[in-house]
Amino acid sequence: DAGVIQSPRHEVTEMGQEVTLRCKPISGHNSLFWYRQTMMRGLELLIYFNNNVPIDDSGMPEDRFSAKMPNASFSTLKIQPSEPRDSAVYFCASSLGISNTEAFFGQGTRLTVV
Amino acid sequence: GNSVTQMEGPVTLSEEAFLTINCTYTATGYPSLFWYVQYPGEGLQLLLKATKADDKGSNKGFEATYRKETTSFHLEKGSVQVSDSAVYFCALSLRDSSYKLIFGSGTRLLVRP
Numbered sequence: 001d002a003g004v005i006q007s008p009r010h011e012v013t014e015m016g017q018e019v020t021l022r023c024k025p026i027s028g029h030n031s032l033f034w035y036r037q038t039m040m041r042g043l044e045l046l047i048y049f050n051n052n053v054p055i056d057d058s059g060m061p062e063d064r065f066s067a068k069m070p071n072a073s074f075s076t077l078k079i080q081p082s083e084p085r086d087s088a089v090y091f092c093a094s095s096l097g098i099s100n101t102e103a104f105f106g107q108g109t110r111l112t113v114v
Numbered sequence: 115g116n117s118v119t120q121m122e123g124p125v126t127l128s129e130e131a132f133l134t135i136n137c138t139y140t141a142t143g144y145p146s147l148f149w150y151v152q153y154p155g156e157g158l159q160l161l162l163k164a165t166k167a168d169d170k171g172s173n174k175g176f177e178a179t180y181r182k183e184t185t186s187f188h189l190e191k192g193s194v195q196v197s198d199s200a201v202y203f204c205a206l207s208l209r210d211s212s213y214k215l216i217f218g219s220g221t222r223l224l225v226r227p
Contacts (some may be wrong), residue, residue, distance in 0.1 A: 004157075033214065042219040043158075043203065056214065091157055093215075102148060103215050105157035 004106035006092050012112045018080040021109045024073055025094030033103060034067055034077050035091040043091075049075065050097055082113045116141045118204050120218035127194055127225050135189040135221045137178075137204035145206040147171075147180055147187040148215070152201045161189075161202070194225045 005024040013019050025032050033048040047057040052069045060067070064083070069075040079086055089110050093103040121136040139145065146165045150158040162171030167182035176191045187204060204218040 031214075043217045045214060045216075048214050093158075102160040102163060105150075105159070107157045 004092055004094050004104050006090075006106035006109050008109060009107065010110045010112075012114065013082055015083055015113055016081045017113075018078065019082045019086075019111060019113075021077040021090050021092075021111070023075045023077070023092030023106060025075070025092070026104055027073065028096070029094035029104075030072075030097035031095045031103075032069060032075050033093040033095075034075070035093065036088045037091060037108070038088045046077070079111075082111075084113045087111055087113050116145075116206065116208060116216050118206055118216055118218035120202075120204050120221050123201075123220070123222040125221060125223050127223070129196055129225055129227055130193045131225075133189070133191040133194045133198075133223065135202055135204075135223070137187045137189065137218060139185050139187065139204075139206050141185075141206055141208065143209055145208050147178070148205040148207065149176070149178055149187070149189050150203040150205060150217075152203065152220070154200070158203060194223070196225045196227055199223055199225045 007022045031050050034046040036044045036046055046059045047067045048055055049069045065079055067077045089108045091105050091108045093105045095101055095103040117140045119138050148163045149161040151161045152158045162173040164171040164180035167180055170179045178187050178189045201220045201222045203220045205215045207215050
């Protein structure tokens with residue numbers, strides 16, 4: 001398996017534009033997580049899914065953020081409208097959904113909002 | 115609540131020095147514990163894990179022992195290399211239906227030649 005695949009790797013956009021980040025989890029994994037990493041706040045869990053169903057979105061910072069998982073092999077994180085303070089590295093991770101097993105991370109999407 | 119506390123960085127060491135990065139946790143229930151490593155420009159990779167008290171996780175010369183009595187999972191390595199320079203994250207996973215990972219703030223390690 002190629003691991004967790006995220007796209008794009010880098011995104012530069014203007015304030016107010018819509019941004020969509022994409023993630024393909026490892027085949028057979030039941031849980032998917034979206035994290036945001038910044039220097040100020042470190043690694044924050046935004047939302048996670050179990051079997052394509054959102055379980056906890058309490059980490060989503062504002063209504064401008066939304067996430068979907070239409071099937072077991074694809075998830076999106078959308079920011080609309082984007083703001084400069086959304087600039088961060090966004091990671092997607094997947095796991096088997098069992099507490100003893102680790103999560104596997106993608107390489108991240110570096111988002112810059114100017 | 116559930117949380118992980120790591121020592122603040124950066125930690126700067128000379129090559130072949132002994133490394134300790136402290137990690138303590140607070141959890142309702144009986145978590146599994148992990149150390150992840152993040153190299154520059156990359157995502158997080160699992161370094162080692164332990165799933166029950168007194169378990170020792172080890173990988174690439176790194177070790178950490180699950181200490182329930184002190185709620186700790188300190189990372190150690192006997193002789194660090196320049197290539198170990200990275201950010202290290204301690205994390206826990208709860209044994210409930212959530213399976214989510216809760217991370218510490220990360221500790222940057224810089225190893226000088």
